[in-house]
Amino acid sequence: MNGIQRRGKEALARRVAQDIPDGAIVNLGIGQPTRVADHFGAGRDVILHSENGLLGMGPAPAAGAEDFDLINAGKQPVTLRPGGAYFHHADSFAMMRGGHLDICVLGAFQVSATGDLANWSTGEPxxxxxxxGAMDLAIGARETWVMMDLLTRDGRSKLVAQCSYPLTGIACVRRVYTDLATFECTPQGLRLVDAAEGLDREALQRLVGLPIA
Amino acid sequence: MIDKTAATLADALGPVRDGATVLIGGFGTAGVPEELIDALRQQGARELTLVNNNAGNGDTGLAALLASGAVRKMVCSFPRTADSWVFDDLYRRGRIELELVPQGTLAERLRAAGAGIGAFFCPTGYGTPLAEGKETRLIAGRGHVLELPLHGDLALVKAERGDRWGNLTYRKAARNFGPVMAAAARHTVATVHELAELGGIDPEHVVTPGLYVDRVVRIDRVATRAGGFRQERAA
Structure with a gap:
């Protein structure tokens, strides 16, 4: 793919952060999506939710200042911002299912054009x-966004007509941010939001193998 | 006079019958009642069903209880971690049963048990393999799965402060499953780092009211041995 400005991990995190509005209440799952928090900048007040009972989660503490009663969903030490709150697990997941989180950002193995998500099991024997908490987050947040590479290591699209891996949730993904393009999943199929420099809609359609509006 | 304080972990635990369902709090390094788990292992009950978010890490605590062969079934949301080798081995050899439950459904099934709810319809997991065999219903156009309450014979909870009536407070993210498990079990045992006089805990700050708690035992504060923590940050 010569001449294409593929987004690296940090650029992708920055791209996702760019779409998160001031005042949003957001859950960043575990792994790669947690990098999004590094790119909100000073102008925005984004409240981070962590499934294990934190609202207003702050960055990692300085080395030596870790508190092992204050960790995130990935079980890494974090901090709590002024204004933050602690609560128990049933309350934490009520916040998700009850539609109180604006956005969650998750990784994925596969996403279907209409927003089915597969991100918890490859179904290998x-x-x-x-x-x-993947299934609760996927269907609970008001918008579920996915952050992933568009292609597998052997070049197959992770955006698919129908997921072949076990599902996490049905028609729950609104946007998919990838290294090569950003998409919206709609009942009618994929819609292109933006593409990496050097990549046009036709080339993307060939990579994905699906119509892109 | 009501005095729920116990002098030792073994006294606090009391008899545990074979085949009991034991709810064990904790998430990662926070709120794991390690001392009570060790006391349960030493007490020797067998054929246990354990409910915990994970399935043990390393070789201590929950993993040691699994390794002792005392556990027939694990109910959890996330058994597989980098250092869950004790569970992994038992599972692969067919020596332990696994009931996999989405984390929020796990919490809500515990809450329902404590609240006397007979069952509830939940959208989580609809259309996925975890809903297979379960009753479903469309409510307001959205698929829901029927979920049953999850009762415990015994709950082991790690709290921060307590009093002789059993009132509890927690510390930071160590609260996690403690409050819902305390309410969901017939017999609830809590460790605390500090025993307060009655009235010493501001009633506005009581998180688990004492009626949910049967025994309170004070333990020293020690550096965590609980698993899940890795020095390097996750990628």
């Missing part, structure tokens, strides 16, 4: 299944 012998694998030990683990789901955590």
């Amino acid at each position: 012998g694998a030990i299944p683990a789901v955590g």
Whole structure:
């Protein structure tokens, strides 16, 4: 893919952060999406929710200042911002299911054109299944966004007509941010939001193998 | 006079029958009742069903209880972690049963048990393999799954402060499953780092009112041995 300005991990995190409005209440899942928090800048007040009972989560503490009673969903030490709150697990997931979170950002194995999400199991025989809070987040937040590479290592699209991996939720993904383009999932299929420099709609359609409006 | 304080962990735990369902609080390094888990292992009950968000880390605490062969079934949302080798091995050898529950459904099933709710319809998991075999219903056009309450015979909870009536406060994210598990079990045992006089906990700050708690035992504050923490930040 010569001449294409592929977004690196930090650029992708910056791209997602760009679309999160001031005042939003956001859950950043675990792993790659947590990088989004580094790119809100000083002008925006975004309240981060963590499934294990934190609202107003702050950045990692300085080395040596870790408090092992204050961790995030990925079990890494974090801090709490002034104005933050602690609550128990049933309240934390009520916040999700009850539609009180504006946005959650998750990773994915596959997303279908209409927004079905597969991100918890590859369904491999012998694998030990683990789901955590992924299913609750996927269907609970008012908008679920996915952040992932568009293609697998062997070049197949992770945006698909129908997920072949076990589902996390049905028609729950609104936007998909990838290294090569940003998409919206709609009942009618994929809509292009933006594409990396050097990549046009036709080239993207060839990569994805699906119509893109 | 009501005095729920116990002098030792073994006294606090009391008899535990074989086949009991034990709710164990904690998430990552926070709120894991490690001392009570060790006391349960030493007490020797077998054929246990354990409810915990994870399935043990490393070789201590919950993992040691699993390794002792005392556990028939694990109910959890996320058994597989980098250092969950004890569970992984038991599971792969068919020596332990797993009921995988989405984390929020796990919390709400516990809450329902404590609140006397017979069952509830929940949108989480609809259309996924975790809803297979469960009753479903469309409510306001949205698919829901029927979920049953999750009762415990015993709950083990790590709290911060307590008093002789069993009132509890927690510390930061160590609250996690403690309040819902305390309410969902017939017998609830809590460790605290500090025993307060009655009235010493501001009633506005009581998180778990004492009626949910049967025994309180004070333990020293020690550096956590709970698993899940890795020095390097997750990628």
